[in-house]
Amino acid sequence: MKALLRITLFYALLVITGITVAQAQRVLKGTVYMDGKPAAGITVEAQRGGMMMTSFDGKYEVEADAKTKRITFTFIDDKKTLDIEGKTGDVFDFAFTGELPSGEAGDDNGAGGEVNLGTADDLIKAGDETFRTEYSLYLEFYKQKDYKSAKPHWQVLYNQYPKSTENIYIQGAKMWEDFIEKATTKEDRLKLINEYMKIYDKRTKYFGEKGYVLGRKGAAWLTYRYKLCTDKGEAPEGDELIQVYKSGYEWLNESIKLQGAETEPTVLVLFMQTTVALFKLGELPKEQVVLNYETTTKVANEIITANKDEQNVKLVQETVLPFSEEIFGKSGAADCEVLEKIYLADFDANKDDINYIKTMLRRLGKANCTESELFAQATERLYELDPSAEAAFNMARRLIKKGDIAKAKEYYKMAMEQETDKELLASYYLQYGQVLYSESAYSEARSYARKVLEIQSDNCDANMLIGNIYVAASRSFEGKGVEKAAIFWVACDYYEKARRSEDCSIDAAQKIAEYKKYFPNKEEAFMEGLQAGATYKVGGWINENTRVRF
Structure with missing residues (x-):
């Protein structure tokens, strides 16, 4: 038992x-x-x-x-x-x-x-070991700039503790910029850029400051989705290009509406650049460009009046306002009738003010409004008050409009001989080169475009001019087959350089699309023993090296 x-x-x-x-x-x-x-x-x-x-x-x-x-x-x-x-x-x-x-x-x-919405202090006091461990590991790798090792730990914080610290988003943005720059394929780069944009969205969700963050998001989008991709030979084109600009424009526009006088100066400049780009792409009417320019000027002046940040005020005065004015003036949307109305009312009261007249003539000139009676009166008055290089330059422009090319060239030479300001001298060289180009003096026109690039290496208008010169010269260039068609390779090299600048990006992209079809074809190149990527020299007076492509 x-x-x-x-x-x-x-x-x-x-x-x-x-x-x-x-x-x-x-x-x-x-x-x-x-x-x-x-x-x-x-x-x-x-x-x-x-x-x-x-x-x-x-x-x-x-x-x-x-x-x-x-x-x-x-x-x-x-x-x-x-x-x-x-x-x-x-x-x-x-x-x-x-x-x-x-x-x-x-x-x-x-x-x-x-998702745990506690702050870092709350999580540490509560003894959350996952947060403590992941944050510690992430921070250690981040400080060493070992972003690859930091990423999985950052991801835990980003997904599960999104309100623990704003540094998740600030430092996360820096990590993603590094990943984007080091990406080896276009597919990987675009995926990373889209993830990067979501970091800004999530930062707004948990830490607010929507207007400020949208400005940063728009700036980052244009920097990486347009500029970086363009620099790496992955420039967006066609409908994709339009969508890139539209996204940036919408974020920047909303940022300015929300921020007002707190808007970052860079946002104002980018807003004007995207505005003009969309206008040139046919996505914005001329009237909207004028309104956006007025908004930019108004907000810039509010920043100056508020005077909360001395560095920002200086940046707005010395860079934002003059650059926005230049972008607007060159956009093609600056209606001459509108500009003349703005200045006509004040000209009589300021006809003895040299600086006022110079500013007015610069703006009218950039907008190509040089045929009006106001421009003529102001030009002559400036020459009376101050027969300087700039006055001679404006006289030359007036004579060009009247068709007196020979006399205009005399004034251009006077202006170029007298001018000591290199930035103004570059603009004189550029316009004189354009006059020579219109007379089919291609070699001489190119020499003045090159003078511009010696002063301003990234001047997109000078690069555009050289590209246009080569396209025009292709008609009379001696050579057959590849020899003649290779000129379009060189022309597109200069359009590619011009495309890197926001001011010329749209025009340059359209030129590239237009002239790519004149590249030598594979059969012609094969007969000449040429392979894609090889260096090819275009001879004659052009005398430039380029790259074989189809």
């Missing part, structure tokens, strides 16, 4: 022990998704438990301790964590990117995991 009792107790103990063991273990399972589809190659690891990698069906099944608080999902160097503490059941589907097929976002930004 005692033996039977001992056996019964033994089996009972086994059953009890088995129950205890079973209760101490969990089998966690579910499906991992990326952009709504089952994801393969995701490493799934349970805290105090097993690990596995998902296959094509995205499913996982790992053993875990009963006290397991989180599941970690890793894809390459990107790590995300799902907090399961206090949750019932053992099935946890997870959206690594995008949303779950049910439509439930993995987190507020489609990244999976629960």
Whole structure:
């Protein structure tokens, strides 16, 4: 009997022990998704438990301790964590990117995991070990500028602790700029740029300052989506180009509306540049360009009046206002009738003010409004008051409009001989070169365009002029087949340089699209033994090296 009792107790103990063991273990399972589809190659690891990698069906099944608080999902160097503490059941589907097929976002930004909206101080006081560990690791790598190693830890903070510290977004922006610049393919670069923009959106969601952040977002978008991509030979074109400018324009426009006198000076300049670009692309009417110029001027003057930041005031006075005026004047949207009305009312009262007349003539000149009676009167009056280089230059422009080219050239030479200001001298060289170009004096015209580039290496108008000179010269250039068609390679080299500047980006892009079709074809090049990417020299008076392309 005692033996039977001992056996019964033994089996009972086994059953009890088995129950205890079973209760101490969990089998966690579910499906991992990326952009709504089952994801393969995701490493799934349970805290105090097993690990596995998902296959094509995205499913996982790992053993875990009963006290397991989180599941970690890793894809390459990107790590995300799902907090399961206090949750019932053992099935946890997870959206690594995008949303779950049910439509439930993995987190507020489609990244999976629960969101804790505590501040860094709150989280540390509460003893949140995940936050403490991930923040410590992230910060250590970030300080070393090892952004690749910092990224998975930053991702945990970004997804699960979005309100812990604004540095997540400020420092995250710096990390993403580094990733974008180092990306090796266009596909990777565009993906990173889109992720970068979302960082700004999420920063606004949790830390406000919408107007300020939108200004930064618009500036970053144009810097990386347009300028950097263009510099790397991935310039957006056609509808894609329009959309790039539209996005930047909308963000900058809203930023200015919200910020007013608090607008950053750079935002005002970029706003005018995108305005003119969209006008040239046929996406904005002339009237809107005028309104946007008035808005830019108004806000700039408000910044000066408020005088809250001496450095900003100086920047607005010395850069923003004159540059915005120049952009507007050269846009083609500056209606001469409108400008003349603005100045006509004040000219009589200021006809002895040399600086006023110079400013007026510069603005009218940039807008190509040189045929009016007002321009004529002001030009003659300035020459009477101050027979300087600038006055001679304006006399030359007036004579050009009257058709007296020979006399105009005399005044241009006088202006160029007298001028000591290099920036003004560059503008004289440019216009004189354009006059020579109109007379088909191509070689001499190019020499003046080159003089401009010696002073202003990035002057897009000078690069455009050289490109135009070569296109025009192609008609009379001696040579056959590749020799003659290769001129269009050189012309497009200069249009590419011009395209890097916002002022000429649209015109240059259109020129490139127009003249690419005149490139030598592969068959012609093959007969000449030429391969794509090889250096080719265009001879004659052009005498420039270019690159073979089709």
